[in-house]
Amino acid sequence: MTRLRPGPALVVATCVALTLATGACGLSDDAAGARPDAAGSTPTSESPSASRSSSAADSPEAVLGLAGLQLPPGAGGAQVETRTGLPENVEEAYRVTFVVDRGAALGFCASGGLGGDLPAVALTADQTEALGVEGTPAQGSRICASQWPENPAWQRTVLIEPDDPTTVHVGLERWSR
Amino acid sequence: MALVAGVCVAAIVGVVGVGPVTSAIGCAWQQVTGGGSCTTSSITGPVGASADDGDRRDAERDTRGNRRDDARGDRPSDEDPGTPPEGGTEGSDAYPGGLGPGVPGTTVPGGQQPPPWTPPDQGAGPYAGEDPSIRDRATLAAAEAAANALSGTWPDAARNLLHFLGNSGETYEQDVDSMLESSSALTEAVDAQQLNLAALAVEQARAAGATGPMTFPVNTPWNGVYITKDDSANWFYALGGISYNQTGSVTVTPPASPGEPWTYTTTTQVNIRDRYNWDGGKSTRIGPLTITDEQLARLHRVGLAQEFTAVGTSSTQNSSGEVP
Numbered sequence: 001m002t003r004l005r006p007g008p009a010l011v012v013a014t015c016v017a018l019t020l021a022t023g024a025c026g027l028s029d030d031a032a033g034a035r036p037d038a039a040g041s042t043p044t045s046e047s048p049s050a051s052r053s054s055s056a057a058d059s060p061e062a063v064l065g066l067a068g069l070q071l072p073p074g075a076g077g078a079q080v081e082t083r084t085g086l087p088e089n090v091e092e093a094y095r096v097t098f099v100v101d102r103g104a105a106l107g108f109c110a111s112g113g114l115g116g117d118l119p120a121v122a123l124t125a126d127q128t129e130a131l132g133v134e135g136t137p138a139q140g141s142r143i144c145a146s147q148w149p150e151n152p153a154w155q156r157t158v159l160i161e162p163d164d165p166t167t168v169h170v171g172l173e174r175w176s177r
Numbered sequence: 178m179a180l181v182a183g184v185c186v187a188a189i190v191g192v193v194g195v196g197p198v199t200s201a202i203g204c205a206w207q208q209v210t211g212g213g214s215c216t217t218s219s220i221t222g223p224v225g226a227s228a229d230d231g232d233r234r235d236a237e238r239d240t241r242g243n244r245r246d247d248a249r250g251d252r253p254s255d256e257d258p259g260t261p262p263e264g265g266t267e268g269s270d271a272y273p274g275g276l277g278p279g280v281p282g283t284t285v286p287g288g289q290q291p292p293p294w295t296p297p298d299q300g301a302g303p304y305a306g307e308d309p310s311i312r313d314r315a316t317l318a319a320a321e322a323a324a325n326a327l328s329g330t331w332p333d334a335a336r337n338l339l340h341f342l343g344n345s346g347e348t349y350e351q352d353v354d355s356m357l358e359s360s361s362a363l364t365e366a367v368d369a370q371q372l373n374l375a376a377l378a379v380e381q382a383r384a385a386g387a388t389g390p391m392t393f394p395v396n397t398p399w400n401g402v403y404i405t406k407d408d409s410a411n412w413f414y415a416l417g418g419i420s421y422n423q424t425g426s427v428t429v430t431p432p433a434s435p436g437e438p439w440t441y442t443t444t445t446q447v448n449i450r451d452r453y454n455w456d457g458g459k460s461t462r463i464g465p466l467t468i469t470d471e472q473l474a475r476l477h478r479v480g481l482a483q484e485f486t487a488v489g490t491s492s493t494q495n496s497s498g499e500v501p
Contacts, residue, residue, distance in 0.1 A: 087403070089403045115275065118276070118373045119376035121375075121376045121500075122368070126362065126366070146271075146398035146399060147420055149292070149295065151295075152294070152296070175401060176418070
Protein backbone atom coordinates (compact mmCIF):
# COMPACT_ATOMS: atom_id res chain seq x y z
CA MET A 1 0.00 0.00 0.00
CA THR A 2 1.34 3.38 -0.92
CA ARG A 3 0.70 6.11 1.55
CA LEU A 4 2.21 9.46 0.82
CA ARG A 5 2.72 12.25 3.29
CA PRO A 6 3.93 15.74 2.58
CA GLY A 7 7.12 16.82 4.21
CA PRO A 8 7.59 20.25 5.69
CA ALA A 9 9.37 21.40 2.57
CA LEU A 10 6.39 20.52 0.47
CA VAL A 11 4.05 22.42 2.71
CA VAL A 12 6.36 25.38 2.63
CA ALA A 13 6.47 25.23 -1.14
CA THR A 14 2.72 25.11 -1.26
CA CYS A 15 2.44 28.10 0.99
CA VAL A 16 4.91 29.99 -1.14
CA ALA A 17 3.12 29.16 -4.31
CA LEU A 18 -0.25 29.97 -2.89
CA THR A 19 0.88 33.18 -1.35
CA LEU A 20 2.47 34.42 -4.52
CA ALA A 21 -0.41 33.29 -6.66
CA THR A 22 -2.96 35.08 -4.56
CA GLY A 23 -1.02 38.19 -3.75
CA ALA A 24 -0.23 37.37 -0.17
CA CYS A 25 -3.25 38.16 1.94
CA GLY A 26 -5.47 39.02 -0.95
CA LEU A 27 -7.89 36.19 -0.31
CA SER A 28 -8.39 36.50 3.37
CA ASP A 29 -11.37 38.76 2.86
CA ASP A 30 -12.87 36.24 0.50
CA ALA A 31 -12.64 33.56 3.06
CA ALA A 32 -14.11 35.71 5.75
CA GLY A 33 -17.03 36.40 3.52
CA ALA A 34 -17.60 32.81 2.56
CA ARG A 35 -20.81 30.95 3.30
CA PRO A 36 -21.35 30.83 7.05
CA ASP A 37 -20.99 27.41 8.53
CA ALA A 38 -23.30 25.79 11.02
CA ALA A 39 -21.96 27.52 14.08
CA GLY A 40 -19.00 25.27 14.32
CA SER A 41 -20.98 22.07 14.12
CA THR A 42 -20.34 21.43 10.48
CA PRO A 43 -18.75 18.05 9.92
CA THR A 44 -15.26 17.95 8.58
CA SER A 45 -13.29 15.23 6.95
CA GLU A 46 -11.66 14.59 10.30
CA SER A 47 -14.70 13.97 12.43
CA PRO A 48 -17.27 11.24 11.99
CA SER A 49 -20.73 12.65 11.86
CA ALA A 50 -23.74 11.57 13.78
CA SER A 51 -26.78 10.55 11.85
CA ARG A 52 -28.55 13.58 10.48
CA SER A 53 -31.50 11.60 9.30
CA SER A 54 -34.96 12.80 10.10
CA SER A 55 -36.33 9.43 9.16
CA ALA A 56 -35.60 7.56 12.36
CA ALA A 57 -39.26 6.94 13.00
CA ASP A 58 -40.03 6.02 9.44
CA SER A 59 -41.52 2.67 8.59
CA PRO A 60 -39.46 -0.08 6.94
CA GLU A 61 -41.37 0.60 3.74
CA ALA A 62 -40.42 4.26 3.81
CA VAL A 63 -36.77 3.61 4.56
CA LEU A 64 -36.49 1.01 1.82
CA GLY A 65 -38.18 3.45 -0.51
CA LEU A 66 -35.44 6.00 0.08
CA ALA A 67 -33.05 3.67 -1.72
CA GLY A 68 -35.42 2.49 -4.45
CA LEU A 69 -36.56 -0.73 -2.76
CA GLN A 70 -39.88 -2.14 -1.65
CA LEU A 71 -40.75 -4.49 1.17
CA PRO A 72 -41.70 -7.83 -0.45
CA PRO A 73 -45.33 -8.92 -0.19
CA GLY A 74 -45.81 -11.22 2.76
CA ALA A 75 -42.84 -9.90 4.69
CA GLY A 76 -43.29 -9.83 8.43
CA GLY A 77 -41.52 -8.63 11.52
CA ALA A 78 -39.90 -5.76 9.66
CA GLN A 79 -37.69 -3.53 11.76
CA VAL A 80 -35.60 -0.45 11.10
CA GLU A 81 -32.44 0.64 12.83
CA THR A 82 -31.06 4.08 12.16
CA ARG A 83 -27.31 3.98 12.42
CA THR A 84 -25.36 6.64 14.26
CA GLY A 85 -21.68 7.39 14.55
CA LEU A 86 -21.34 7.09 10.83
CA PRO A 87 -18.14 7.19 8.81
CA GLU A 88 -17.38 10.57 7.34
CA ASN A 89 -18.61 9.65 3.90
CA VAL A 90 -21.99 8.33 4.99
CA GLU A 91 -24.76 10.91 5.26
CA GLU A 92 -27.42 8.56 6.54
CA ALA A 93 -27.64 4.82 7.05
CA TYR A 94 -30.25 2.26 8.02
CA ARG A 95 -30.51 -1.42 8.67
CA VAL A 96 -33.78 -3.11 7.84
CA THR A 97 -34.59 -6.71 8.69
CA PHE A 98 -37.65 -8.72 7.85
CA VAL A 99 -38.76 -12.32 7.53
CA VAL A 100 -40.22 -13.69 4.34
CA ASP A 101 -40.35 -16.93 2.42
CA ARG A 102 -37.17 -17.72 0.57
CA GLY A 103 -38.60 -17.27 -2.90
CA ALA A 104 -39.75 -13.77 -2.09
CA ALA A 105 -36.40 -13.02 -0.53
CA LEU A 106 -34.59 -14.05 -3.69
CA GLY A 107 -37.10 -12.02 -5.69
CA PHE A 108 -36.23 -9.03 -3.52
CA CYS A 109 -32.62 -9.36 -4.70
CA ALA A 110 -33.81 -9.18 -8.28
CA SER A 111 -35.80 -6.00 -7.68
CA GLY A 112 -34.92 -2.32 -7.58
CA GLY A 113 -31.73 -2.75 -9.57
CA LEU A 114 -30.12 -4.91 -6.88
CA GLY A 115 -28.81 -7.13 -9.63
CA GLY A 116 -29.71 -10.62 -8.47
CA ASP A 117 -28.43 -12.91 -5.75
CA LEU A 118 -25.31 -15.00 -5.51
CA PRO A 119 -23.78 -17.16 -2.79
CA ALA A 120 -22.51 -15.16 0.14
CA VAL A 121 -19.12 -16.79 0.44
CA ALA A 122 -17.30 -13.60 1.34
CA LEU A 123 -18.32 -10.27 2.85
CA THR A 124 -16.18 -7.17 3.11
CA ALA A 125 -15.74 -5.31 6.36
CA ASP A 126 -17.85 -2.49 4.96
CA GLN A 127 -20.63 -4.93 4.10
CA THR A 128 -20.71 -6.52 7.53
CA GLU A 129 -20.86 -3.05 9.06
CA ALA A 130 -23.64 -1.98 6.71
CA LEU A 131 -25.62 -5.12 7.48
CA GLY A 132 -24.89 -5.24 11.19
CA VAL A 133 -23.86 -8.88 11.07
CA GLU A 134 -20.80 -10.62 12.44
CA GLY A 135 -18.65 -13.45 11.30
CA THR A 136 -18.75 -15.49 8.13
CA PRO A 137 -22.14 -15.96 6.52
CA ALA A 138 -23.71 -19.33 7.16
CA GLN A 139 -23.51 -21.77 4.29
CA GLY A 140 -26.49 -21.26 2.03
CA SER A 141 -26.64 -17.52 2.62
CA ARG A 142 -27.15 -15.31 -0.42
CA ILE A 143 -26.03 -11.78 -1.08
CA CYS A 144 -26.87 -9.03 -3.49
CA ALA A 145 -25.54 -5.51 -3.51
CA SER A 146 -25.49 -2.49 -5.75
CA GLN A 147 -25.76 1.21 -5.92
CA TRP A 148 -29.24 2.40 -6.80
CA PRO A 149 -28.94 2.93 -10.54
CA GLU A 150 -31.17 6.00 -10.39
CA ASN A 151 -29.18 7.54 -7.56
CA PRO A 152 -25.78 5.95 -6.93
CA ALA A 153 -25.44 7.91 -3.71
CA TRP A 154 -27.38 5.01 -2.18
CA GLN A 155 -25.45 1.81 -1.60
CA ARG A 156 -27.67 -1.19 -0.88
CA THR A 157 -26.44 -4.49 0.57
CA VAL A 158 -28.71 -7.46 1.19
CA LEU A 159 -27.93 -10.70 3.01
CA ILE A 160 -30.41 -13.57 2.96
CA GLU A 161 -30.01 -16.23 5.61
CA PRO A 162 -30.22 -19.91 4.60
CA ASP A 163 -33.57 -20.77 6.13
CA ASP A 164 -37.07 -20.82 4.66
CA PRO A 165 -38.81 -18.67 5.73
CA THR A 166 -35.70 -16.60 6.08
CA THR A 167 -34.44 -13.43 7.66
CA VAL A 168 -33.35 -10.76 5.24
CA HIS A 169 -30.84 -8.12 6.33
CA VAL A 170 -30.73 -4.92 4.32
CA GLY A 171 -28.03 -2.29 4.77
CA LEU A 172 -28.73 1.09 3.24
CA GLU A 173 -26.20 3.91 3.13
CA ARG A 174 -26.38 7.28 1.45
CA TRP A 175 -22.91 8.48 0.69
CA SER A 176 -21.88 12.08 0.51
CA ARG A 177 -19.77 11.34 -2.51
CA MET B 178 6.26 34.55 12.21
CA ALA B 179 2.60 35.18 12.85
CA LEU B 180 2.38 37.22 9.70
CA VAL B 181 3.93 34.45 7.64
CA ALA B 182 1.51 31.96 9.10
CA GLY B 183 -1.35 34.28 8.43
CA VAL B 184 -0.33 34.67 4.84
CA CYS B 185 -0.24 30.93 4.34
CA VAL B 186 -3.56 30.47 6.03
CA ALA B 187 -5.18 33.21 4.03
CA ALA B 188 -3.83 31.90 0.77
CA ILE B 189 -4.94 28.33 1.38
CA VAL B 190 -8.19 29.28 2.98
CA GLY B 191 -9.06 31.27 -0.07
CA VAL B 192 -9.28 28.23 -2.24
CA VAL B 193 -9.78 25.21 -0.06
CA GLY B 194 -12.83 23.20 0.76
CA VAL B 195 -12.31 20.67 3.50
CA GLY B 196 -14.62 17.74 3.58
CA PRO B 197 -15.27 14.54 1.71
CA VAL B 198 -14.68 16.43 -1.50
CA THR B 199 -11.33 17.70 -0.42
CA SER B 200 -8.49 18.57 -2.71
CA ALA B 201 -4.78 18.37 -2.57
CA ILE B 202 -4.70 21.89 -1.30
CA GLY B 203 -7.04 20.81 1.42
CA CYS B 204 -4.40 18.28 2.35
CA ALA B 205 -1.87 21.02 2.55
CA TRP B 206 -4.14 22.95 4.80
CA GLN B 207 -4.66 20.00 7.08
CA GLN B 208 -0.96 19.46 7.25
CA VAL B 209 -0.51 23.08 8.12
CA THR B 210 -3.11 23.00 10.82
CA GLY B 211 -1.89 19.71 12.10
CA GLY B 212 1.81 20.28 12.04
CA GLY B 213 2.17 24.00 11.93
CA SER B 214 5.14 23.71 9.63
CA CYS B 215 3.98 26.62 7.54
CA THR B 216 4.81 29.07 10.27
CA THR B 217 8.49 28.35 9.98
CA SER B 218 8.79 29.06 6.29
CA SER B 219 10.48 31.99 4.69
CA ILE B 220 8.57 33.19 1.70
CA THR B 221 10.75 34.28 -1.17
CA GLY B 222 9.17 35.80 -4.22
CA PRO B 223 11.27 34.79 -7.20
CA VAL B 224 10.91 31.05 -6.63
CA GLY B 225 7.16 31.15 -6.57
CA ALA B 226 6.93 33.54 -9.47
CA SER B 227 8.79 31.31 -11.85
CA ALA B 228 7.08 28.21 -10.57
CA ASP B 229 3.71 29.73 -11.24
CA ASP B 230 4.42 30.16 -14.93
CA GLY B 231 5.53 26.59 -15.22
CA ASP B 232 2.61 25.32 -13.28
CA ARG B 233 0.16 26.90 -15.64
CA ARG B 234 1.84 25.21 -18.53
CA ASP B 235 1.65 21.93 -16.65
CA ALA B 236 -2.06 22.36 -16.23
CA GLU B 237 -2.52 23.06 -19.92
CA ARG B 238 -0.52 20.00 -20.91
CA ASP B 239 -2.51 17.94 -18.48
CA THR B 240 -5.75 18.98 -20.08
CA ARG B 241 -4.64 18.49 -23.65
CA GLY B 242 -3.25 15.07 -22.98
CA ASN B 243 -6.45 13.41 -21.87
CA ARG B 244 -9.01 13.17 -24.61
CA ARG B 245 -9.10 9.44 -25.09
CA ASP B 246 -12.49 8.93 -23.52
CA ASP B 247 -14.20 11.07 -26.11
CA ALA B 248 -12.97 8.74 -28.79
CA ARG B 249 -14.14 5.78 -26.75
CA GLY B 250 -17.62 7.15 -26.64
CA ASP B 251 -17.93 7.66 -22.93
CA ARG B 252 -18.44 11.36 -23.17
CA PRO B 253 -22.10 12.27 -23.40
CA SER B 254 -23.22 13.86 -26.60
CA ASP B 255 -26.27 16.05 -26.98
CA GLU B 256 -26.80 14.69 -30.47
CA ASP B 257 -26.96 11.07 -29.41
CA PRO B 258 -30.56 9.98 -28.79
CA GLY B 259 -29.35 7.38 -26.29
CA THR B 260 -27.41 9.91 -24.31
CA PRO B 261 -27.11 9.17 -20.59
CA PRO B 262 -27.71 11.94 -18.05
CA GLU B 263 -25.12 14.69 -17.97
CA GLY B 264 -21.90 13.23 -16.72
CA GLY B 265 -23.18 9.69 -17.06
CA THR B 266 -21.76 6.94 -19.21
CA GLU B 267 -23.35 4.39 -21.48
CA GLY B 268 -22.90 0.66 -21.20
CA SER B 269 -24.46 -2.78 -21.23
CA ASP B 270 -26.78 -4.13 -18.59
CA ALA B 271 -25.20 -6.15 -15.81
CA TYR B 272 -25.87 -9.88 -15.74
CA PRO B 273 -28.13 -11.30 -13.04
CA GLY B 274 -25.89 -11.88 -10.08
CA GLY B 275 -23.09 -10.52 -12.24
CA LEU B 276 -22.82 -13.76 -14.22
CA GLY B 277 -23.94 -14.34 -17.80
CA PRO B 278 -24.86 -17.63 -19.47
CA GLY B 279 -22.12 -20.21 -19.21
CA VAL B 280 -20.61 -22.15 -22.06
CA PRO B 281 -18.49 -25.31 -22.04
CA GLY B 282 -14.80 -24.62 -22.30
CA THR B 283 -12.43 -22.06 -20.97
CA THR B 284 -13.30 -19.01 -23.01
CA VAL B 285 -16.25 -16.76 -23.74
CA PRO B 286 -16.45 -13.81 -26.08
CA GLY B 287 -14.97 -10.78 -24.35
CA GLY B 288 -15.68 -7.10 -24.69
CA GLN B 289 -18.30 -6.71 -22.00
CA GLN B 290 -19.02 -3.08 -21.25
CA PRO B 291 -19.90 -2.06 -17.71
CA PRO B 292 -23.49 -1.00 -17.07
CA PRO B 293 -24.73 2.52 -17.74
CA TRP B 294 -23.75 4.87 -14.96
CA THR B 295 -25.50 7.94 -13.62
CA PRO B 296 -23.77 10.55 -11.46
CA PRO B 297 -25.06 10.61 -7.90
CA ASP B 298 -25.89 14.30 -7.86
CA GLN B 299 -26.26 17.40 -9.92
CA GLY B 300 -22.95 18.92 -8.92
CA ALA B 301 -22.34 22.56 -8.20
CA GLY B 302 -24.92 23.90 -10.61
CA PRO B 303 -25.00 25.11 -14.21
CA TYR B 304 -21.63 25.62 -15.80
CA ALA B 305 -20.63 29.22 -16.62
CA GLY B 306 -23.98 30.59 -15.62
CA GLU B 307 -22.42 33.45 -13.69
CA ASP B 308 -19.70 35.98 -14.42
CA PRO B 309 -16.30 35.44 -12.80
CA SER B 310 -14.90 38.03 -10.45
CA ILE B 311 -11.32 38.99 -9.76
CA ARG B 312 -11.55 36.94 -6.60
CA ASP B 313 -12.55 33.89 -8.63
CA ARG B 314 -9.54 34.34 -10.87
CA ALA B 315 -7.31 34.60 -7.83
CA THR B 316 -8.84 31.42 -6.46
CA LEU B 317 -8.13 29.68 -9.74
CA ALA B 318 -4.51 30.79 -9.76
CA ALA B 319 -3.96 29.74 -6.19
CA ALA B 320 -5.57 26.37 -6.73
CA GLU B 321 -3.42 25.69 -9.77
CA ALA B 322 -0.28 26.58 -7.87
CA ALA B 323 -1.21 24.41 -4.94
CA ALA B 324 -2.14 21.45 -7.10
CA ASN B 325 1.15 21.62 -8.91
CA ALA B 326 3.06 21.96 -5.68
CA LEU B 327 1.47 18.78 -4.36
CA SER B 328 1.63 16.76 -7.55
CA GLY B 329 4.66 14.84 -6.36
CA THR B 330 3.01 13.83 -3.12
CA TRP B 331 -0.49 12.99 -4.28
CA PRO B 332 -0.13 12.74 -8.02
CA ASP B 333 -3.65 11.63 -8.82
CA ALA B 334 -5.25 14.13 -6.48
CA ALA B 335 -3.23 16.93 -8.07
CA ARG B 336 -3.87 15.60 -11.55
CA ASN B 337 -7.63 15.54 -11.06
CA LEU B 338 -7.72 18.99 -9.53
CA LEU B 339 -5.68 20.32 -12.43
CA HIS B 340 -8.07 18.71 -14.87
CA PHE B 341 -10.97 20.38 -13.07
CA LEU B 342 -9.14 23.69 -13.23
CA GLY B 343 -8.18 23.03 -16.84
CA ASN B 344 -11.85 23.71 -17.58
CA SER B 345 -12.41 21.24 -20.41
CA GLY B 346 -15.06 19.17 -18.65
CA GLU B 347 -13.81 16.17 -20.58
CA THR B 348 -14.12 12.67 -19.20
CA TYR B 349 -10.85 11.85 -17.50
CA GLU B 350 -9.12 8.50 -17.33
CA GLN B 351 -7.99 7.21 -13.93
CA ASP B 352 -5.21 4.77 -13.10
CA VAL B 353 -7.23 1.90 -11.63
CA ASP B 354 -4.15 -0.29 -11.28
CA SER B 355 -2.69 2.32 -8.97
CA MET B 356 -5.98 2.44 -7.11
CA LEU B 357 -5.94 -1.32 -6.63
CA GLU B 358 -2.36 -1.21 -5.49
CA SER B 359 -2.99 1.59 -3.02
CA SER B 360 -6.46 0.93 -1.63
CA SER B 361 -7.11 -2.13 0.48
CA ALA B 362 -10.81 -1.22 0.56
CA LEU B 363 -11.10 -1.54 -3.20
CA THR B 364 -8.98 -4.67 -3.29
CA GLU B 365 -11.04 -6.30 -0.57
CA ALA B 366 -14.27 -5.47 -2.37
CA VAL B 367 -12.99 -6.85 -5.67
CA ASP B 368 -11.63 -10.02 -4.07
CA ALA B 369 -14.85 -10.71 -2.19
CA GLN B 370 -16.90 -10.17 -5.29
CA GLN B 371 -14.70 -12.57 -7.25
CA LEU B 372 -15.17 -15.29 -4.63
CA ASN B 373 -18.92 -14.90 -4.69
CA LEU B 374 -18.96 -14.92 -8.49
CA ALA B 375 -16.89 -18.09 -8.51
CA ALA B 376 -19.31 -19.74 -6.10
CA LEU B 377 -22.24 -18.75 -8.28
CA ALA B 378 -20.48 -20.12 -11.34
CA VAL B 379 -19.90 -23.45 -9.62
CA GLU B 380 -23.52 -23.53 -8.55
CA GLN B 381 -24.71 -22.98 -12.10
CA ALA B 382 -22.19 -25.39 -13.61
CA ARG B 383 -23.30 -28.08 -11.20
CA ALA B 384 -26.90 -27.42 -12.10
CA ALA B 385 -26.00 -27.72 -15.77
CA GLY B 386 -24.33 -31.06 -15.13
CA ALA B 387 -20.94 -29.87 -16.28
CA THR B 388 -18.34 -32.58 -16.58
CA GLY B 389 -15.56 -30.27 -17.77
CA PRO B 390 -14.59 -26.62 -17.54
CA MET B 391 -17.35 -24.11 -17.99
CA THR B 392 -16.90 -20.39 -18.49
CA PHE B 393 -19.27 -17.57 -17.67
CA PRO B 394 -19.06 -13.93 -18.74
CA VAL B 395 -18.96 -11.41 -15.91
CA ASN B 396 -20.60 -8.01 -15.77
CA THR B 397 -21.57 -6.90 -12.27
CA PRO B 398 -23.79 -4.04 -11.13
CA TRP B 399 -22.12 -0.85 -9.94
CA ASN B 400 -21.21 -0.93 -6.30
CA GLY B 401 -19.67 1.73 -4.15
CA VAL B 402 -16.39 1.72 -2.30
CA TYR B 403 -15.03 4.59 -0.29
CA ILE B 404 -11.30 5.13 -0.22
CA THR B 405 -10.46 6.73 3.09
CA LYS B 406 -7.51 8.95 3.86
CA ASP B 407 -5.90 6.17 5.89
CA ASP B 408 -6.42 3.73 3.07
CA SER B 409 -4.85 5.90 0.36
CA ALA B 410 -4.45 9.63 0.88
CA ASN B 411 -3.72 10.13 -2.80
CA TRP B 412 -6.96 8.49 -3.94
CA PHE B 413 -8.94 9.87 -1.03
CA TYR B 414 -8.13 13.36 -2.19
CA ALA B 415 -8.35 12.39 -5.84
CA LEU B 416 -11.79 10.77 -5.77
CA GLY B 417 -12.86 9.44 -2.36
CA GLY B 418 -15.99 7.45 -3.05
CA ILE B 419 -16.21 5.65 -6.36
CA SER B 420 -18.45 3.27 -8.23
CA TYR B 421 -16.80 0.06 -9.35
CA ASN B 422 -17.78 -2.98 -11.36
CA GLN B 423 -16.03 -6.01 -12.83
CA THR B 424 -16.20 -7.30 -16.38
CA GLY B 425 -14.55 -10.41 -17.76
CA SER B 426 -15.12 -14.09 -17.17
CA VAL B 427 -14.92 -16.87 -14.64
CA THR B 428 -14.05 -20.44 -15.51
CA VAL B 429 -14.94 -23.27 -13.15
CA THR B 430 -13.73 -26.83 -13.35
CA PRO B 431 -15.24 -29.88 -11.65
CA PRO B 432 -13.03 -31.98 -9.41
CA ALA B 433 -11.13 -34.87 -10.84
CA SER B 434 -12.33 -37.09 -8.01
CA PRO B 435 -15.63 -37.03 -6.15
CA GLY B 436 -15.48 -35.11 -2.90
CA GLU B 437 -12.75 -32.76 -3.99
CA PRO B 438 -13.53 -29.09 -4.45
CA TRP B 439 -14.27 -27.33 -7.70
CA THR B 440 -11.64 -24.89 -8.87
CA TYR B 441 -12.10 -21.49 -10.44
CA THR B 442 -10.17 -18.92 -12.38
CA THR B 443 -11.42 -15.37 -12.74
CA THR B 444 -10.13 -13.05 -15.44
CA THR B 445 -11.64 -9.64 -14.92
CA GLN B 446 -11.04 -5.95 -15.26
CA VAL B 447 -12.12 -3.47 -12.63
CA ASN B 448 -13.96 -0.44 -13.95
CA ILE B 449 -14.59 2.72 -11.97
CA ARG B 450 -16.73 5.83 -12.30
CA ASP B 451 -17.01 9.01 -10.32
CA ARG B 452 -18.13 12.57 -10.84
CA TYR B 453 -15.52 15.10 -9.79
CA ASN B 454 -17.27 18.10 -8.34
CA TRP B 455 -17.34 20.34 -5.34
CA ASP B 456 -20.78 20.11 -3.89
CA GLY B 457 -19.98 18.67 -0.53
CA GLY B 458 -21.51 21.53 1.37
CA LYS B 459 -18.85 21.16 4.01
CA SER B 460 -16.92 23.90 5.70
CA THR B 461 -14.20 24.32 8.20
CA ARG B 462 -13.63 27.24 10.48
CA ILE B 463 -10.11 28.37 11.08
CA GLY B 464 -9.93 31.17 13.56
CA PRO B 465 -12.17 33.92 12.23
CA LEU B 466 -12.34 32.40 8.77
CA THR B 467 -14.64 29.87 7.22
CA ILE B 468 -13.69 27.92 4.14
CA THR B 469 -16.05 25.92 2.02
CA ASP B 470 -16.29 23.63 -0.93
CA GLU B 471 -18.35 26.44 -2.33
CA GLN B 472 -15.29 28.42 -3.28
CA LEU B 473 -14.18 25.77 -5.75
CA ALA B 474 -17.71 24.90 -6.76
CA ARG B 475 -18.11 28.52 -7.76
CA LEU B 476 -15.29 28.19 -10.25
CA HIS B 477 -17.50 25.76 -12.16
CA ARG B 478 -20.48 28.07 -12.02
CA VAL B 479 -18.50 31.05 -13.27
CA GLY B 480 -16.89 29.02 -16.05
CA LEU B 481 -13.30 29.07 -14.81
CA ALA B 482 -13.22 25.35 -14.03
CA GLN B 483 -15.46 22.49 -14.98
CA GLU B 484 -16.72 19.33 -13.36
CA PHE B 485 -15.95 16.09 -15.13
CA THR B 486 -16.58 12.39 -15.04
CA ALA B 487 -13.73 10.18 -13.91
CA VAL B 488 -13.56 6.78 -15.57
CA GLY B 489 -11.03 4.00 -15.58
CA THR B 490 -10.36 0.36 -16.32
CA SER B 491 -7.71 -1.75 -14.72
CA SER B 492 -5.42 -4.20 -16.39
CA THR B 493 -6.64 -7.78 -16.38
CA GLN B 494 -6.84 -9.24 -12.89
CA ASN B 495 -6.44 -12.99 -12.53
CA SER B 496 -7.33 -15.01 -9.50
CA SER B 497 -7.86 -18.67 -8.86
CA GLY B 498 -8.76 -20.99 -6.06
CA GLU B 499 -11.14 -23.64 -4.81
CA VAL B 500 -14.84 -23.47 -4.13
CA PRO B 501 -16.03 -25.91 -1.47
